[in-house]
Ligand SMILES: Nc1ncnc2c1ncn2[C@@H]1O[C@H](COP(=O)(O)OP(=O)(O)OP(=O)(O)O)[C@@H](O)[C@H]1O
């Protein structure tokens with residue numbers, strides 16, 4: 001009857017067609033998510049900015065630790081240094097909590113805005129899985145770019161500030177690699193960890209909105225008038 | 227739900243394969259009736275208030291028919307659209323597509339059915355705004371696992387058929403309402419469905435554009451033998467319909483065959499339905 005049927009085995013789909021059916025949507029979901037992120041750039045930037053700020057703060061703290069160790073201030077007064085670190089640690093945790101509520105609400109809003117599109121996609125044969133993927137990929141894209149920018153800016157600000165206060169010769173003493181000579185964290189290590197933290201936080205925050213989107217009944221999603 | 231999403235892709239693959247295995251041969255069956263509903267009821271709960279949107283709708287729709295479902299606002303046309311399209315479940319009664327009871331299908335099988343057997347057209351066009359015309363048309367093919375080259379070729383062929391080949395790279399907001407609806411029609415045809423379900427396809431269009439859309443649907447109906455079921459207020463639809471099903475208060479008030487249909491008469495019927503009575507057709 002249909003064109004598609006002609007190419008199928010007696011059992012229905014061939015194994016390869018099924019495999020395509022499963023695998024293609026990952027790349028397609030990526031393409032579609034990329035579209036959403038870039039076309040709604042303003043909205044994406046607002047969402048990404050909360051991630052940006054949190055990761056910038058985290059990376060600034062990490063850079064400060066490296067600078068303090070490089071100048072030897074950390075060893076001069078270990079107790080005061082530890083106390084400062086503890087304070088910053090809580091600030092970072094708080095920052096990340098605020099950031100994740102920001103992401104959750106931004107994505108929930110984007111789910112609400114896209115009710116009808118989600119319903120339409122379900123009509124066209126999208127599985128719940130595909131919808132979940134779309135939102136998770138979108139969140140991880142925004143997480144990645146927000147975190148990268150945040151980590152770069154946070155590190156730069158702190159490096160320049162420390163350089164002005166302690167002299168730029170300090171930069172030579174900072175361990176730039178993943179690890180320092182003594183086996184502690186190096187600059188690159190902190191950088192990667194900060195970016196990863198931002199990305200993971202975005203993905204985790206996106207789970208609730210993505211599930212909400214996927215659980216929408218097609219009929220309900222189509223009814224909403226926006 | 228969460229379990230399903232976390233399912234390893236191997237198992238998902240199996241489920242999809244099962245769905246295809248089960249439905250493919252069934253859809254192949256050439257039964258005279260492509261859609262049958264049996265005593266379909268739908269009750270919506272709005273807080274504590276029950277809204278009885280459908281009160282026992284029994285319908286048989288033959289392969290290749292062009293059906294218009296007409297009735298006043300709130301009579302249950304969209305609700306019936308959702309039931310036939312597998313978008314919502316009836317409170318009681320059954321819907322059969324190609325003799326397959328929709329109530330027996332799981333999420334995978336329903337997705338399969340929506341993807342390949344039914345094409346949907348909406349009053350508000352519902353194109354995906356971030357995608358071009360061609361991407362919108364090929365989206366259902368992506369869900370059906372059609373390879374990229376074939377998608378492009380078939381997508382262009384369909385756009386050509388609806389007269390929009392040269393606009394393939396335009397986003398929906400760059401197209402007029404009528405053009406968007408043409409893209410939506412091409413998209414509905416993407417996987418060569420047996421049924422096209424339309425809910426007020428001309429509702430947002432002016433008279434002339436609406437007429438063109440109706441004619442396009444009729445042509446496709448004749449060319450491809452696709453069954454068209456359209457909920458509508460638009461009396462222009464009557465001219466092309468094989469049968470008109472009038473519904474009122476969630477029940478079928480009257481079914482008219484093509485031979486008996488006259489637009490003036492239909493106007494009278496609609497007027498009468500609005501007033502809550504049911505006259506004989508002169
Ligand atoms: N999701 C819902 N929840 C509650 N009530 C609903 C829902 N959907 C429809 N209804 C009610 O069911 C009845 C039938 O609605 P339906 O949308 O099917 O009418 P319709 O014939 O399509 O009307 P229109 O011509 O205005 O589109 C109405 O009384 C409506 O308020």
Ligand SMILES: [Mg+2]
Nearest residue numbers: 303304305425
């Ligand atoms: Mg309606």
